[in-house]
Amino acid sequence: MTTRVPTRNKVGYAVGSVGTGGFSTVPGLLLLYYLTDELGVAAALAGLVVLLPKAWDVLLNPLVGGWSDRTHSHWGPRVPWMLRGTVLLPVAFALMFWAPGGITGGGAALWVAACYLLAATGFAFFQVPYIAQPAEITDDYAERTSIMTWRIAFLTLAILVFGAGAPELVKAGGDGLAGYRVMGVVCGSLFLLGFLVAVLATRRLPLVLRAEPSGSLGEQLRAVADNRDFRVLFLAFLLQALATSTALAGAAYVAEYLLGSKGMTTVLFVALVAPAVLLVPVWRAFAARRGKLSGYTAATVLFVVGAVGMALAGRIPTWLLLAAVAVAGVGYAGQQLFPLAMLPDTIHADALRTGRLRSGAFTGVWTAGETLGFAVGPFLFAMVLALGGFVATTSGQTAEQPGSALSAIAIGFGVVPAVLMLVSLPVLRRYALTEQTLLDLEASSA
Numbered sequence: 001m002t003t004r005v006p007t008r009n010k011v012g013y014a015v016g017s018v019g020t021g022g023f024s025t026v027p028g029l030l031l032l033y034y035l036t037d038e039l040g041v042a043a044a045l046a047g048l049v050v051l052l053p054k055a056w057d058v059l060l061n062p063l064v065g066g067w068s069d070r071t072h073s074h075w076g077p078r079v080p081w082m083l084r085g086t087v088l089l090p091v092a093f094a095l096m097f098w099a100p101g102g103i104t105g106g107g108a109a110l111w112v113a114a115c116y117l118l119a120a121t122g123f124a125f126f127q128v129p130y131i132a133q134p135a136e137i138t139d140d141y142a143e144r145t146s147i148m149t150w151r152i153a154f155l156t157l158a159i160l161v162f163g164a165g166a167p168e169l170v171k172a173g174g175d176g177l178a179g180y181r182v183m184g185v186v187c188g189s190l191f192l193l194g195f196l197v198a199v200l201a202t203r204r205l206p207l208v209l210r211a212e213p214s215g216s217l218g219e220q221l222r223a224v225a226d227n228r229d230f231r232v233l234f235l236a237f238l239l240q241a242l243a244t245s246t247a248l249a250g251a252a253y254v255a256e257y258l259l260g261s262k263g264m265t266t267v268l269f270v271a272l273v274a275p276a277v278l279l280v281p282v283w284r285a286f287a288a289r290r291g292k293l294s295g296y297t298a299a300t301v302l303f304v305v306g307a308v309g310m311a312l313a314g315r316i317p318t319w320l321l322l323a324a325v326a327v328a329g330v331g332y333a334g335q336q337l338f339p340l341a342m343l344p345d346t347i348h349a350d351a352l353r354t355g356r357l358r359s360g361a362f363t364g365v366w367t368a369g370e371t372l373g374f375a376v377g378p379f380l381f382a383m384v385l386a387l388g389g390f391v392a393t394t395s396g397q398t399a400e401q402p403g404s405a406l407s408a409i410a411i412g413f414g415v416v417p418a419v420l421m422l423v424s425l426p427v428l429r430r431y432a433l434t435e436q437t438l439l440d441l442e443a444s445s446a
Contacts, residue, residue, distance in 0.1 A: 004143060005143065005146075005147060008201070009201050009202065010146065010147050010150045011150055011201070012197055012198060012200065012201020012202065013133065013147065013150070013151065013198055013201050013202050014147075014150040014151040014153065014154040014155075014198075015154055015194050015197040015198055015201070016082075016126070016130055016151075016154075016194055016195055016197065016198025016199075017151050017152075017154045017155035017158055017194070018154055018157075018158045018190060018191070018193070018194030018197075019089070019090075019126070019158075019190070019191035019192070019193075019194035019195045019198075020123070020126065020127055020130065020155070020158075020194075021154070021155040021156070021157075021158030021159045021162065022158050022159075022161075022162040022187055022190060022191055022194070023089060023093065023119070023123055023191060024159070024374055025158070025159045025162045025163045025166075025248070026093075026162050026163070026166045026183075026187055027050065027096075027116070027378075028245050028248045028249055028374055028377065028378055029163055029166065029167075029248050029249070029251060029252065029265070029269065030166055030167065030170075030180075030183075030252065031049075031050055031096075031112070031116075031378065032046055032047070032050055032249050032252075032378045032381065032382055033252040033253065034097065034112075034180055035049055035050075035108070035109065035112060036382075036385075036390070036392040036393070037392065037393050038176065038177060038180065039099060039103075039104050039105070039108035039109070039112070040104040040105050040108070040392055040393060041104075041105060041106075041108055041109045041392060042105075042386075042392050043382050043383075043385045043386040043390050043392055044382065044383070044386045045106070045109055046109065046382055046392070047378065047379040047380075047381075047382025047383055047386070048109075048379070049109050049112055049113045049116070050116075050249075050375060050378040050379055050382070051375050051376060051378070051379035052113060052117075053113055053116040053117040053119075053120045053375075054116075054120055054371050054372065054374065054375025054376075055372065055375060056117055056120060056121070057120045057121070057123065057124050057367070057368060057371040057372075057375075058368045058369075058371060058372045059368075060120075060121060060124045060368075061124050061127075061128050061364045061365070061367040061368035061371060062221075062361070062364035062365050062368055063364070064081060064124050064125060064128040064129070064364060065128050065129075065132070065361055065362075065363055065364020065365070065367075066361065066364065067081065068080075068081045068128065068129040068132065069358070069361070075203040075204070076203070077129070078129030078130070078132055078133055078136075078202070079129070079199055079202060079203045081125050081126070081128070081129045082125070082126050082129050082130055082195065082198065082199050082202075083199055084122070084125040084126075085122045085123060085124070085125030085126025085127070085195065086122075086126060086192065086195035086196060086199060087122070088118060088119075088121060088122030088125065089119050089122030089123050089125075089126060089188075089191060089195075090122075090188035090189065090191045090192040090195075091188065092115050092116075092118035092119035092121075092122055093115075093119045093184060093187065093188045093191065094184040094185045094187075094188035095115045095118075095184070096112055096115035096116050096119060096184060097180040097181055097183060097184030098180075098181050098184055098185075099111050099112060099177065101177070120371070123371075124367065124371070126195055127367050127370075128363055128364050128367050129363075130198065131340070131343070131363045131366065131367065132362075132363040133202055134147045134148065134344045145284065145287065145292075145341045148337060148340050148341040148344075149280060149281070149284050149337065149341075151340065152276075152280050152336045152337045152340065153277070153280055153281075155336060156273060156276035156277045156280060156333065156336055157277050158194070159273050159276070160269075160270065160273040160274055160276070160277055162187060162190075163248075163266075163269040163270075163272075163273055164266045164269050164270050164273075166183050166187060167252075167262070167263075167265045167266050167269075168266060169182055169183035169186055169187070170182070170183045171263075221365070223350070223358050223361045223362070224361070224362065224365050226350075226354075227346060227349075227350045227362070228430075228432075229345075229346045229349065229431055229432060229433040230343075230346040230347075230350070230362060232427060232428070232430045232431045233339060233342055233343065233346060233431055234365065234366060234369055235424075235427050236296075236339070236424045236427045236428045236431075237339045237366075237369065237370070237373075238369040238370075238372065238373050239373075239420050239421070239423055239424040239427065240300065240303075240335055240339075240373075240420070240421060240424050241369070241370055241372075241373025241374055241377070242373040242374075242376055242377050242380070242420050243303075243307075243377070243416070243417040243418075243420035243421050243424075244303075244332065244335070244377070244417065245373060245374040245375075245376070245377025245378060246377040246378070246380050246381050246412060246413075246416050246417050246420070247272075247307070247310065247328075247377075247413055247414070247416075247417040248269075248272075248377070248378075249377055249378035249381040249382075249412070250381050250409060250412045250413035251265050251268045251269055251272075251413070252265045253385070253409045253412075253413075254268060254313050254314075254409055254410070254413050255267075255268060257401055257405075257406055257409055258313050258314035258406060258409060258410065259313075259314070259318060259321075264318075267322065268322070268325055271322045271325040271326045271329060272325050272326070272328060272329040272332060273329060273332070274326075274329065275326055275329035275330045275332070275333050276329060276332050276333035276336055277333075278333075279330060279333040279334075280333055280336070280337050282333075283295055283299065283333055283334040283337050283338070284337065286298070286334075287337075287338070287341070291434065291435075292338050292341055292342050292345075293338075293342075293428070293431055293434075295334055295337075295338050296334060296335070296338035296339065296342070296428060297425065297428055297429075298331075298334065299330075299331040299332070299333065299334025299335045299338065300331060300334075300335065300421055300424060300425055300428065301331070301425070302327060302328070302330050302331030302334075303328045303331030303332060303335065303417075303421050304331075304418050304421045304422055304425075305327055305328075305331075306324050306325060306326070306327035306328025306329070306330075306331065307324075307328055307414050307415075307417045307418035307421060308324070308414065308418055309321065309323070309324025309325075309327065309328075309414070310324050310325060310328065310413055310414030310417070310418075311410055311411070311413070311414025311415045311418065312324075312410070312414070313409070313410045313413055313414060314406065314409075314410055315410075342431075342433070343362070343363075343366060345433055345438060346362070346433060347362050347363075348438060349433055349437065349438055349441055350362070352438070352441040352442060352444075353441065380412070380416065381412040381413075381416075384408045384411055384412040384416065385405065385408050385409070385412065387408060388402075388404045388405040388406075388407060388408025388409070388411075389402050389404050389405050389408075390405040390408065390409075391405070
């Protein structure tokens with residue numbers, strides 16, 4: 001029997017993406033720049049700072065998936081872990097941008113890395129069980145898309161608000177280190193609010209399907225190895241997360257060094273994300289007519305087209321660059337919706353084939369890959385900067401950048417994302433799970 005989720009609970013669940021979207025966005029947009037241009041951390045070392053704490057999550061996320069699968073409470077298996085993340089992440093995030101006065105270089109890098117490690121741990125505690133919930137609270141193919149549509153609407157809105165608002169908060173706080181401290185506290189408080197709403201909205205939802213304990217990490221990886229459609233979707237999503245996070249890491253550098261204005265960081269970000277806020281319902285309608293895979297492929301192609309224009313940053317008029325970013329943003333809207341709508345389908349298909357629901361195992365691996373992609377992107381951009389000879393500075397200081405560094409900024413902002421997106425397209429072609437496939441599996445398992 002098809003299980004519907006009340007709209008108020010869908011909305012409450014989706015509000016949790018205010019925190020997850022904000023945390024995924026702000027460090028990717030500002031942390032590398034904060035390290036190199038405010039704390040005087042060399043580009044290569046700054047790249048390691050943004051990578052290593054997130055690399056920890058790659059190991060932690062599958063473990064959290066297994067731990068939450070084995071949790072028994074009157075609120076179900078997921079909410080207790082979400083509460084842990086609700087407490088830890090916002091505090092650690094605020095501290096990350098509250099480096100003690102006077103420390104720069106290696107000392108500053110160590111402070112930020114330690115706080116980022118704690119914040120990443122809190123993110124794992126919340127995010128892994130959070131994205132496991134849709135596979136357990138309904139057994140309906142279209143209902144999962146509906147839940148994801150609400151979630152992606154809030155997610156893209158959060159990405160837009162935090163991506164556009166965080167630089168403005170820094171400016172309102174007085175720029176420099178003081179501005180980053182204000183931004184960290186305000187954003188951390190909003191993360192806390194979003195997480196609490198999601199916890200309250202889902203704590204009493206009945207579980208239609210109850211996940212089995214995931215077992216060891218090796219058993220989780222074997223489950224993933226046996227699920228071909230999950231593997232294909234996961235790899236495509238990983239490549240695309242790497243592409244978008246690389247582009248986001250470059251926005252602040254493009255704004256200051258290629259467009260001549262720090263304020264253009266917000267404009268670039270809005271150009272990328274605003275289409276996502278408006279067009280998620282359009283992509284959902286597209287999927288209803290043509291299927292999720294067709295929509296996902298079309299969205300990826302559009303991002304590639306936009307990224308080619310982004311690679312010309314500094315060489316084309318600003319209005320044309322913003323148009324290219326907006327085209328990529330139309331694709332980005334679909335790339336936010338479709339993989340997260342398709343993920344529960346792969347979990348449900350696995351349960352029908354094996355008789356075992358292992359949502360924690362799959363979402364643990366998924367979030368590990370997501371975390372890795374969003375961590376490696378800024379690291380990859382930092383390495384491109386380092387190869388280009390980028391010169392790091394401290395707050396209030398400026399440095400003349402060589403031409404090679406300016407070229408590196410454009411390459412990291414456009415060329416690298418375009419190549420990664422192109423590589424993901426043949427991967428996507430191997431995805432074979434459809435609504436009819438699920439119906440056939442349901443009929444054979446009845």
